[in-house]
Each structure stands twice: as structure tokens, then as C-alpha cells.
Amino acid sequence: MRQRIAVLGATGSIGDSTLAILAAAQAQFEVYALSGHQRLDKLFELCKLFRPSRVAVPSASVEAFAARLQAAALPTDVVGGDNGLNDIATDSNVDTVVAAIVGAAGLPSTLAAARTGKRILLANKEALVMAGQLMMDAVANSGATLLPIDSEHNAIFQCLPMDVQQARTHVHERKHGIRKLWLTASGGPFLDKSFAHMQQAGVAEAVKHPNWSMGQKISVDSATMMNKGLELIEACHLFDLPEDKISVVIHPQSILHSMVEYVDGSILAQMGTPDMKTPIAHALSYPERMSSGVQPLDLYQMSALTFTEPDLQKFACLRLARQAMQAGMHATITLNAANEIAVAAFLAEQIRLTDIADINEQALTYGSKHFSVPSQASLEDILAIDAQAREHTQHLIAQLV
Ligand code: NAD
Ligand code: MG
Incomplete structure (x- = not known):
């Protein structure tokens, strides 16, 4: 039986990476539902390509989008707004929800999927930042499976003991000997620039990330390092740890995607080419492995991997995130x-x-x-x-x- 997937936020950057993998693995996966908010032309093209059973668009666009699909002889059912997203997230035909809407807009549908016991591939970190406790309780109560696809959290997940991955035991249980987690951060486009330079930076410079190609909001968050702050809070909830058990280290090459430090001095890390298709493929096929189409690292060609401490004055958002998590x-x-x-x-x-x-x-x-x-x-x-x-x-x- 093919795994039936709903991609919420299908027209975005995570949507692109997810659909590229799904397009190449149609024997294993069925694209059952898609959603998009802007760029509905792109969503229409995706409907032609994947022929999903259902699609969610903004409420005001339902009629026009349905007419367009009908004119193209596509049988896709169109739903609208938050209710439409919730409807798809809880649809009994859906096995897996890829939560890839950006921002608070993604919270209700992600929570609905968690309450319905779905397998959730979580990109929408804001859902955990806003409602971590609620989300994690919903997952535990419904028996949902929450697999992080944010690259850092996916890396940590891969470095955790199998019992923890499978939610049979907790990260902080003594027998696992986990001392702390390390989140790596590229430092974004202003790592080597002065604060004065940052003050004058325009939009184009701020959204031009050195290693990752992403949506606009997360790109700005990377430039201020708010992204790492949101990820710190995301990690506290996902792995049930206080913020002082999670350190952030700047690693500009983005080759090592995060780490777990054990009491015996071992630090386990996950490495790879910086491409979101790797964590997405990991979560899609978990606990098995599948091809992601990502070029493997060429270790013979690799230059130095460097690590430094973040500057919390220049990147105050990271300090604020710790403060907020404590509060x-x-x-x-x-x-x-x-x-x-x-x-x-x-x-x-x-x-x-x-x-x-x-x-x-x-x-x-x-x-x-x-x-x-x-x-x-x-x-x-x-x-x-x-x-x-x-x-x-x-x-x-x-x-x-
Ligand atoms: P994006 O801006 O490229 O795409 C966002 C998607 O959300 C689009 O499909 C858009 O139509 C939809 N959307 C926007 N506003 C909406 C609304 N009000 N209601 C319903 N849908 C709406 O963003 P992205 O870069 O793909 O990021 C998506 C999420 O994944 C974010 O939470 C981000 O932090 C997280 N994430 C992204 C990356 C990455 O590499 N892009 C990496 C890790 C985590
Ligand atoms: Mg990340």
C-alpha cells in the first residue's frame, strides 16, 4: 500500500523539496492532498502533475480554483481556509502530513494532524514555538508520530538512541548518558559583517543565505539568527529538555547539521550536503532509508570545518529566545x-x-x-x-x- 501524503505549504521551498522526492518515488508514495496560499498558478501546475484527490486554497479562491481544475478535467476536490486545511490534515485517507506552512498560520492544521494520530513531518517550527506543550501532549495522547525535518532537529534525531527515536524512553533518562545537544548555525549572511553593516542592509542582501535556499521569512530569520532562537525552542519541546541543555555553535560551512553529546565524551553528529531533501527523505522513509537525489559530500574535496561561539550582542534574537523559553x-x-x-x-x-x-x-x-x-x-x-x-x-x- 502506498503511503498517502498531504503536503501543506506545497508551493513553498520545503514543498518544492518534498515534491521533488515524491515525484521520483511514486511507487511508494501517493500525493493525496496539497495546499497553497499565494502563487496559485504554481499550485495549479502541481495539481496537473500530481493529480491529488484534494487541494486547499484561501477561502476567497475556492470557486475560481475549482473552475480552473474542472476546465482541465481534473477531479480534485477543493477546500478553503483554515477549515479546509484542518479537513485535509485530519482526512482519514491521509497517512502522513508534511507541515510546511510558514509561521503561525501552520499551527491549527499541524495541531489537528497531531490530534488525529497522523505521521507528521514537521517543518513548521513556529507551531512548536507557540504551542509546544499542546503539540507534544496531542502527539502522546493520539499516538501520532512526529518526525522533525528541520535539518538540525533531524540531525539530532538521527544521533539519538533508537529507544528515544521511537518514543519509548526520554532523552534525559540516565541510562542514555546524554549530556547535552548542540545546534549548529551557519551564522547567516552577516556573520563576518559589522553590526553597522547589518543596520544598513537591504532586503536582497538579508535574504541571500550563503548555504541554503529557503522562503523569505526563514531567510530573514537566519540573517538575525532568530531562526536559531526558534530552533532552540523547537528543540526544547521536541526533545523535552531545558534550554540550558542545548548549546548553539556557529559552523559556517553547514556540513555538520547538529550533534548529541554523551557523558563519555562522545559527540555524535550527522553530516551531509546542505540540502533539505536529505532530512525530508529520512523522515518520509523512516525507519528505512530511501534515495533523496542529493549529491553525497565529496570528503576528498572538503575544506576545513570550523566552529565558534555566537555573538549574542550582534544576534540579540538568540538571547531573546533563551529568555522567552525560560519565561x-x-x-x-x-x-x-x-x-x-x-x-x-x-x-x-x-x-x-x-x-x-x-x-x-x-x-x-x-x-x-x-x-x-x-x-x-x-x-x-x-x-x-x-x-x-x-x-x-x-x-x-x-x-x-
Ligand atoms: P515558503 O515561504 O517558501 O513557503 C511557505 C508555504 O506556506 C507556501 O506554500 C505558502 O503558500 C504557505 N502559506 C503562507 N502563508 C500561509 C497562510 N496564511 N495560510 C496557509 N498557507 C500559507 O517557506 P519555507 O521556506 O518552505 O518554510 C516553510 C516552513 O518550514 C517554515 O516554518 C520554515 O521555518 C520551515 N523550514 C524551512 C526550511 C527551508 O529550507 N526552507 C528549513 C527548515 C525549516
Ligand atoms: Mg533549520
Whole structure:
């Protein structure tokens, strides 16, 4: 029986990498459903290519998109908006949900998939940053399988003992002898540039990542190192560890994708060409292995691998993420929301790149006084804080421009 896959966020960068693998492995996988938000022409082409049973588009586009599919004699069922995404994420015909929507917009459908016991390939790190506890509880209660495809988390997953991978025991159980995790960071396009240079940087320079080709939001997050901050919070939830058990190290070559340090002094790492198709293929075929189409590393041609400590003054977002993780869920929701708004303002050329960290910090300060979440927070509680944090951040930006 073929594994039936729903790719939520099919028109993005992770969507591209996932569909490239699926196109080459149609004997094993059926592309059952797709979703897209912008670039609906691209989504239409994907529907022609993969002939999915279902597709989700924004509510306002349902009619026109359905007419287009019909004119092309495609039998695809079209659904709209958040309800449509949830409908697909919980569809009983779907085995695996690739959660590749960017930002908070991906949380409801990812959580719905977790509650329905799906196999989830998680790219949407913001879902864990906002609702880590809720997501992990949903996975445990429903018997869902959560496989990280963020390259760092996928690398750590691969370096963990099999019992931990299969969720039979915890990372922190003594017998595993795990001392800490190491998240590697490339340092982004401004690693070797001054803070003054960063202050003046335009959008084109900020989104030009040295090693990875990614969507705009995560590219800006990489330039500020907010991405590593979000990944730190993501790792705390995925691996059930406090933030002080997770260190970040700058490794500009992006060859070593993260590590697990054991008490005997061993550090296990996963290495490879920096290409998201490797972690995606790993998770698609887990616990087996499949070809990803990625060129293997040519070790004979490789130059030095270097490691340094991150500069938390220049990359304040990383410091803020640790602070937010310590402060609790209201703070991680606030940080994520403020950052999404600030990144959008930078991309719209309203604020400077370096304003993002300042805005995030001010939002966190405001949030610590005004926001709180109940101990058993619901999705609604989380979305309410997210909305308030966005509104406050818009005020902060309005004062700047
Ligand atoms: P992208 O911008 O290229 O694609 C985002 C996708 O989400 C698109 O399909 C878009 O249509 C959809 N989308 C956007 N807004 C939406 C909304 N409001 N409602 C529904 N759908 C919406 O982003 P990406 O680079 O593919 O990243 C996707 C996720 O994967 C992010 O959470 C990112 O952090 C994570 N991730 C990406 C990479 C990478 O290499 N690109 C690596 C690791 C993790
Ligand atoms: Mg990553």
C-alpha cells in the first residue's frame, strides 16, 4: 500500500523539496492532498502533475480554483481556509502530513494532524514555538508520530538512541548518558559583517543565505539568527529538555547539521550536503532509508570545518529566545508573533533589519506584564495571545516609521 501524503505549504521551498522526492518515488508514495496560499498558478501546475484527490486554497479562491481544475478535467476536490486545511490534515485517507506552512498560520492544521494520530513531518517550527506543550501532549495522547525535518532537529534525531527515536524512553533518562545537544548555525549572511553593516542592509542582501535556499521569512530569520532562537525552542519541546541543555555553535560551512553529546565524551553528529531533501527523505522513509537525489559530500574535496561561539550582542534574537523559553509559553508566543510582524515590516522596507531584535525585545517586555496563559492552555488561548502580541507589535512599528 502506498503511503498517502498531504503536503501543506506545497508551493513553498520545503514543498518544492518534498515534491521533488515524491515525484521520483511514486511507487511508494501517493500525493493525496496539497495546499497553497499565494502563487496559485504554481499550485495549479502541481495539481496537473500530481493529480491529488484534494487541494486547499484561501477561502476567497475556492470557486475560481475549482473552475480552473474542472476546465482541465481534473477531479480534485477543493477546500478553503483554515477549515479546509484542518479537513485535509485530519482526512482519514491521509497517512502522513508534511507541515510546511510558514509561521503561525501552520499551527491549527499541524495541531489537528497531531490530534488525529497522523505521521507528521514537521517543518513548521513556529507551531512548536507557540504551542509546544499542546503539540507534544496531542502527539502522546493520539499516538501520532512526529518526525522533525528541520535539518538540525533531524540531525539530532538521527544521533539519538533508537529507544528515544521511537518514543519509548526520554532523552534525559540516565541510562542514555546524554549530556547535552548542540545546534549548529551557519551564522547567516552577516556573520563576518559589522553590526553597522547589518543596520544598513537591504532586503536582497538579508535574504541571500550563503548555504541554503529557503522562503523569505526563514531567510530573514537566519540573517538575525532568530531562526536559531526558534530552533532552540523547537528543540526544547521536541526533545523535552531545558534550554540550558542545548548549546548553539556557529559552523559556517553547514556540513555538520547538529550533534548529541554523551557523558563519555562522545559527540555524535550527522553530516551531509546542505540540502533539505536529505532530512525530508529520512523522515518520509523512516525507519528505512530511501534515495533523496542529493549529491553525497565529496570528503576528498572538503575544506576545513570550523566552529565558534555566537555573538549574542550582534544576534540579540538568540538571547531573546533563551529568555522567552525560560519565561514560558506566553513569552514564546509573543516572541514568535512579534517576530513575524517585524520580519514582514522589514520585507516591506518599513524598518531596518536590526530593528527586528529591538521590536521583539520590547514586545517581550510588554508581554511579560500583560499576557499570561492558563496552565492547560487551549489553542484558542494561544491564538488570543498571538493576536494581542501582533497588535501591540504593529503599534511599536508605527512609532518607528
Ligand atoms: P515558503 O515561504 O517558501 O513557503 C511557505 C508555504 O506556506 C507556501 O506554500 C505558502 O503558500 C504557505 N502559506 C503562507 N502563508 C500561509 C497562510 N496564511 N495560510 C496557509 N498557507 C500559507 O517557506 P519555507 O521556506 O518552505 O518554510 C516553510 C516552513 O518550514 C517554515 O516554518 C520554515 O521555518 C520551515 N523550514 C524551512 C526550511 C527551508 O529550507 N526552507 C528549513 C527548515 C525549516
Ligand atoms: Mg533549520
